[in-house]
Amino acid sequence: MPRPPSPDPPLPPGFLLQGLAGQADLPLQGLTILAVEDSRYACEALRLMCLRAGARLRRAETLAAARDHLRLYQPDVVIIDLGLPDGRGETLIRDLLLSPRRPAVILGTSGNPDGRGLALAAGADGFLDKPLESIASFCNALRDHLPGLQQGGLDDRTFAPDPLALHDDLARAAAALADPANRRYVTGFLLGVAHHAHDAALARAANEASTNTSSDLASLRALLDSRLHTPTDAFAEKP
Known part of the structure; x- marks a missing residue:
């Protein structure tokens, strides 16, 4: 039986919530992102960055869970870790390339030095090196593929997960x-x-x-x- 998802930890002190920030400070506002990521620690950093930048994040920790999610929803961006409990992330990258509901951006991610080459060879639009910590770098990486995103005034802070x-x-x-x-x-x-x-x-x-x-x-x-x-x-x- 799958274990229930752990509750999100509290936000760090002084964290700026979306409703309290100006639109210019939310460069990813309106963007929906699916993270196919088995590490809770890695996804927690991503969650904090998405919250701060205005994006909506959903997580799937297996290929099967990701496919279930994608049958119902169509995120703008899918970030896929290459090593997952039930298979390789490259498989999902290739499947999404052929899907009529292809996300606007497909990104691979890994801590493996060979990860970038593997993800791009599978057809990913880009790659995010782990660790994912800098919100400015994260927003800039998405802006490379979605040039219509607004330029935000976020500071280049790093996020330390719970x-x-x-x-x-x-x-x-x-x-x-x-x-x-x-x-x-x-x-x-x-x-x-x-x-x-x-x-x-x-x-x-x-x-x-x-x-x-x-x-x-x-x-x-x-x-x-x-x-x-x-x-x-x-x-x-x-x-």
Whole structure:
């Protein structure tokens, strides 16, 4: 049985709500975005940026959930993580290219260094490197494909997601590693999470487990266990 979605955490202190901002400060106002993203931590940063810029964000954490959503709704932008629990994001990119309900913009995203090439080869209009933190960079990336978007007066702040979302991601990865068959998916998932958390040690461990398939997963499991019992700001380097 699917677990119920976690409630959105409270907004940061001083966060400017859409209804209190002027239109010029909402460069993405009216835009609908679907994020096909399995990491709650990554999606939380995206949610905060969309709220601040005036866009409406919906999330699907699997290919199946994304297809269900797209049968009912037609977002303006779809942002697709390449490594998902039930398959590769490139598959959905290719499917959307052939759809009569093709979104105006299809973007790939990944923490994998090869992600950009894979997404563009599948037909994506563009690519967002992880971590997604800068609201100005995010809005500019969308403006490259939607030149009609207004120029907003947003400052170039970065958004730090709720640490509880990071804990949820790490706990999910630790549970999935109980089955060695999940190795490829989990190491890719952790690589993206590590980029967002600025956790170089976790990124190295995930990359090692991904590239050296003969290695034991015990060291990665031990690191995850350590992270789950350590306050997140003790290992997350601030950008």
